[in-house]
Amino acid sequence: MTLDVTQRASDWLTRLAAARLGAALDLRAVALGWATVDLERTAIDLAANEPAGLLFDPAADDNILGARCRIAPGFAGDLTLVVMEPATEGRLAAFLARHGEGPAVGWFSGASADDAVAVSPAKTGPLGPARLVLGGSRFGPYALILGS
DSSP states (O other), rough: OOOOOOHHHHHHHHHHHHHHTTTTOEEEEEEEEESSSSSHHHHHHHTTTTTTTOOOEEEEEEEETTTEEEEEEEEETTTEEEEEEEESSSHHHHHHHHHHEEEEEEEEEEEOOOTSSSSSOBBBOBBBSSEBOSSHHHHHHEEEEOOO
């Protein structure tokens, strides 16, 4: 399996931010979430396709998306790669049913977005508390803003 994740990650996050967050917000992409139906297989495949390799660590479940997670810091520069599989019949399961495996989530940090976009209450996730940007398709892709 050839997964050209590194080259696509930055472009994908930029497009997601423009579509869901708008150009006025001063937010920085922090992580890319990769949806899968098999967490271990995908972590092995993604690590094998990176020139420097990736080391995935266990992470907290994402309570907004309903997912089990593993994370690999230092992906594509300073991004973190989060591999996610459904733990519930929630948002991540809906994304996989509609789109299949691949980039599904972007995490962003920076200035507060509360005045510019509607967000959910904060819930725990693999990178700490985060809020879902509301208003898009229930099938994703999803934008999350870190912080409480």
